[in-house]
Amino acid sequence: MKHIKIRTRTFLQGGIHPPENKSVTYEHSIENLPLPKKAIIPLSQHLGKPALPVVKKGDTVSEGQLIGKKDGNYSSHVHSSITGKVTDIGPYYTASNVKSNCIVIQLEGEIKRMNADKPDWSNLSREQILQRISEAGVVGMGGAAFPTDVKLNVPSDKKVDFFIVNGAECEPYLTCDYRLMMEKPEEIVEGIQIIKKLLNVKKVFFGVELNKRPALEHIAEHLREKDNIELIALKVKYPQGGEKQLIKAILNKEVPSGGLPFDVGAVVSNVATINAVRDAVLFQKPVIERVVTVTGRIVKNPGNYKIRIGTPLSDVIADTGLTEEPAKIILGGPMMGPSVVSLDTPVTKGTSGILFLSEKEEKRVRYNAYRSCIHCAKCLMVCPVSLNPCMLSLQGEFETYDQMTRYDIMDCIECGCCNYVCPSFRPIVQFIKLGKSFLKKKG
Amino acid sequence: MLKTSISPHIHSPQNIEYAMRNVLIAMVPALLASVYFFGVRALWLEIISILTAILAETLMQLLLRKPVTVSDGSAAITGLLVAFNMPPNIPFYVPVVATALGIIVVKQLFGGLGHNIFNPALVGRVFVMFAWLPEMTTWNVPLHPDWIRHFNLFHINLDSITSATPLAVNKLQGMSALVSQFGSKTQLYLQSFLGNTGGCIGETSELAILIGAFYLFSRKVIWPTVPFVYIITVAVLTALMGQDPLFHILSGGLFLGAFFMATDYVTTPMTLSGSLVYAVGLGLLTVILRLKSGLPEGVSFSILLMNGLTPLIDKLIRVRTYGKQSKRGRDHE
Numbered sequence: 151m152k153h154i155k156i157r158t159r160t161f162l163q164g165g166i167h168p169p170e171n172k173s174v175t176y177e178h179s180i181e182n183l184p185l186p187k188k189a190i191i192p193l194s195q196h197l198g199k200p201a202l203p204v205v206k207k208g209d210t211v212s213e214g215q216l217i218g219k220k221d222g223n224y225s226s227h228v229h230s231s232i233t234g235k236v237t238d239i240g241p242y243y244t245a246s247n248v249k250s251n252c253i254v255i256q257l258e259g260e261i262k263r264m265n266a267d268k269p270d271w272s273n274l275s276r277e278q279i280l281q282r283i284s285e286a287g288v289v290g291m292g293g294a295a296f297p298t299d300v301k302l303n304v305p306s307d308k309k310v311d312f313f314i315v316n317g318a319e320c321e322p323y324l325t326c327d328y329r330l331m332m333e334k335p336e337e338i339v340e341g342i343q344i345i346k347k348l349l350n351v352k353k354v355f356f357g358v359e360l361n362k363r364p365a366l367e368h369i370a371e372h373l374r375e376k377d378n379i380e381l382i383a384l385k386v387k388y389p390q391g392g393e394k395q396l397i398k399a400i401l402n403k404e405v406p407s408g409g410l411p412f413d414v415g416a417v418v419s420n421v422a423t424i425n426a427v428r429d430a431v432l433f434q435k436p437v438i439e440r441v442v443t444v445t446g447r448i449v450k451n452p453g454n455y456k457i458r459i460g461t462p463l464s465d466v467i468a469d470t471g472l473t474e475e476p477a478k479i480i481l482g483g484p485m486m487g488p489s490v491v492s493l494d495t496p497v498t499k500g501t502s503g504i505l506f507l508s509e510k511e512e513k514r515v516r517y518n519a520y521r522s523c524i525h526c527a528k529c530l531m532v533c534p535v536s537l538n539p540c541m542l543s544l545q546g547e548f549e550t551y552d553q554m555t556r557y558d559i560m561d562c563i564e565c566g567c568c569n570y571v572c573p574s575f576r577p578i579v580q581f582i583k584l585g586k587s588f589l590k591k592k593g
Numbered sequence: 594m595l596k597t598s599i600s601p602h603i604h605s606p607q608n609i610e611y612a613m614r615n616v617l618i619a620m621v622p623a624l625l626a627s628v629y630f631f632g633v634r635a636l637w638l639e640i641i642s643i644l645t646a647i648l649a650e651t652l653m654q655l656l657l658r659k660p661v662t663v664s665d666g667s668a669a670i671t672g673l674l675v676a677f678n679m680p681p682n683i684p685f686y687v688p689v690v691a692t693a694l695g696i697i698v699v700k701q702l703f704g705g706l707g708h709n710i711f712n713p714a715l716v717g718r719v720f721v722m723f724a725w726l727p728e729m730t731t732w733n734v735p736l737h738p739d740w741i742r743h744f745n746l747f748h749i750n751l752d753s754i755t756s757a758t759p760l761a762v763n764k765l766q767g768m769s770a771l772v773s774q775f776g777s778k779t780q781l782y783l784q785s786f787l788g789n790t791g792g793c794i795g796e797t798s799e800l801a802i803l804i805g806a807f808y809l810f811s812r813k814v815i816w817p818t819v820p821f822v823y824i825i826t827v828a829v830l831t832a833l834m835g836q837d838p839l840f841h842i843l844s845g846g847l848f849l850g851a852f853f854m855a856t857d858y859v860t861t862p863m864t865l866s867g868s869l870v871y872a873v874g875l876g877l878l879t880v881i882l883r884l885k886s887g888l889p890e891g892v893s894f895s896i897l898l899m900n901g902l903t904p905l906i907d908k909l910i911r912v913r914t915y916g917k918q919s920k921r922g923r924d925h926e
């Protein structure tokens with residue numbers, strides 16, 4: 151720790167300090183959750199088109215076997231997370247709360263552990279590395295679920311100077327990235343080396359929010375001088391882990407409106423994704439499980455669990471227990487995560503947390519009984535992209551969606567800060583999402 | 594049954610009730626000062642105004658078939674602000690009319706909290722100022738108080754003598770007359786700051802107002818930008834015009850207006866730059882009205898005028914969005 155100087159950075163405009171609630175699971179090391187009896191694996195766990203099924207009902211599949219093939223550029227492969235029999239291919243509720251096609255696999259037969267010989271990756275070519283990442287179906291695990299092979303395959307006309315590791319984990323409640331940094335520092339550093347080679351960058355920044363100081367120190371111990379990885383302590387402020395805010399905080403650059411991080415010479419990846427990249431490149435291990443923070447005051451055994459992709463929430467509840475009926479279940483953090491309608495909703499590659507809220511906690515939030523805007527300007531102050539959420543919500547209310555472009559609606563990152571502070575409980579993000587989908591449809 | 598909604602799923606505890614409750618708490622020091630300096634009559638004025646506000650809001654919302662939101666506290670604030678802006682010896686029906694007008698016409702007929710362009714309390718005050726000009730401009734200062742009578746709840750008539758406010762004396766007779774009236778300059782400043790001068794019941798004690806204001810800053814209910822820029826503008830401009838700046842900022846309704854009326858959420862600009870324009874505009878208008886118009890005081894008028902300009906300020910002044918080159922959100926058009 152001593153030989154490394156850590157600078158503290160933050161983005162300046164906006165942001166909020168919601169109660170962190172990380173202590174619920176902060177000290178819980180990663181544990182395996184038992185295999186689900188039935189896995190419901192969505193064919194769409196990524197940004198692009200759903201994968202095309204390559205198995206049919208009645209087929210026997212083994213753990214890690216390809217069951218959905220990527221369809222087009224921004225799509226991604228999907229693998230079976232357990233060994234068993236395909237019992238159905240059809241629409242089920244997923245995190246987005248619309249039914250989408252899933253492959254259902256009934257657990258059957260033996261599971262074989264993968265061998266853990268550590269191979270050497272240093273003589274793999276750039277193409278081979280990208281190939282392996284793509285074949286393993288790695289997507290961004292911080293929430294956006296952008297296919298990682300696409301993200302790391304920077305077009306040759308763009309020059310990337312910096313790779314930024316996102317260990318901010320700014321969403322309240324979540325600690326899965328923190329535990330990963332505490333328990334797998336070497337793996338993460340190795341993953342960074344792979345990506346560094348792939349991107350051919352000199353400089354790596356590793357940003358961690360200050361409420362995870364042990365992780366920062368732990369990583370520091372595993373860094374060598376020649377790695378050229380600079381640790382950055384980030385002030386605790388939501389949404390510090392937002393890609394655009396992280397770039398502003400660390401590089402003091404702004405991603406141009408409508409652009410991508412590599413427009414300012416940067417690529418950003420979250421620590422869980424980097425860990426998955428390492429497993430994919432070294433062991434050709436597909437993404438069939440991930441670390442998920444199962445949390446909330448009403449969870450009997452909250453913690454960080456390694457859960458197979460496709461495990462339905464009901465299975466998770468059976469294993470972790472609840473002290474009372476949940477009023478709301480959220481996949482991810484409480485600021486941006488969607489709430490689900492069905493207990494059959496499966497864990498996907500992008501699920502960083504499962505948060506159970508009780509009736510009492512749910513009641514406190516009254517976005518459905520919102521009132522008139524009182525022009526208090528709190529939403530303007532907290533908006534990290536300097537929008538005027540108040541005007542956007544008024545236009546949403548009057549359904550004058552066309553007007554919303556005048557207020558840069560497309561630049562909204564849907565972080566929810568404005569919504570969180572609004573004293574009138576106005577559902578601003580909901581209005582913005584409606585506006586965006588209206589404008590997209592209109593073209 | 595699981596509930597679902599669009600994210601976020603948590604909310605800050607600072608809702609409308611929180612803000613309004615804290616504003617009411619912040620007005621307590623000024624209320625106590627008003628009773629201390631002007632006797633129980635001040636308290637009665639305040640109680641009557643608050644009750645009028647609550648009653649008017651409830652009746653209007655029932656009449657308009659809207660949910661009754663009087664418990665949010667915003668009506669009570671309007672009532673108390675009207676009372677604060679009344680001379681001590683005003684007949685009780687005057688604040689009743691002012692409050693009712695503010696709540697019924699300016700607030701509820703415009704659509705309720707959030708839809709009013711002007712501060713209801715100020716419109717009420719300015720209206721009765723024209724309707725009852727002599728009453729609204731007769732200032733009384735308590736005679737050497739007999740403390741028992743002073744605080745007797747049923748002693749609603751003030752033992753007092755009429756006297757002009759310091760601002761009026763300054764305007765008509767000049768600063769030297771004022772200084773001799775108070776004995777010394779220091780005494781003038783000190784008594785003005787504590788509130789021991791003629792004026793509206795809630796505005797004279799700058800000390801009490803400041804205590805409340807700092808409470809609101811600490812609770813993050815209001816921000817110091819507008820009030821301080823406003824006051825500094827007044828100080829600078831009066832100094833430039835050859836007046837005593839310290840006297841000007843400690844006199845009249847400047848502090849009450851700056852901290853409790855120019856910070857009203859609904860009627861002030863939303864961006865930081867907009868607030869600066871607004872605050873400097875307030876200072877400019879106040880000084881012009883105080884020194885160049887027939888009125889001795891200009892705070893209420895200035896705030897009302899700037900309230901009227903607020904929608905325009907908010908329309909014209911934009912902040913640059915992250916990642917955009919220009920300030921104008923027009924890149925898509």
Ligand code: SF4
Binds near residue numbers: 534536567578
């Ligand atoms: S949700 Fe959009 S408008 Fe609201 S604070 Fe975040 S970026 Fe700004």
Ligand code: SF4
Binds near residue numbers: 527530571576
């Ligand atoms: S926070 Fe809510 S009430 Fe305040 S200006 Fe924004 S939308 Fe209006």
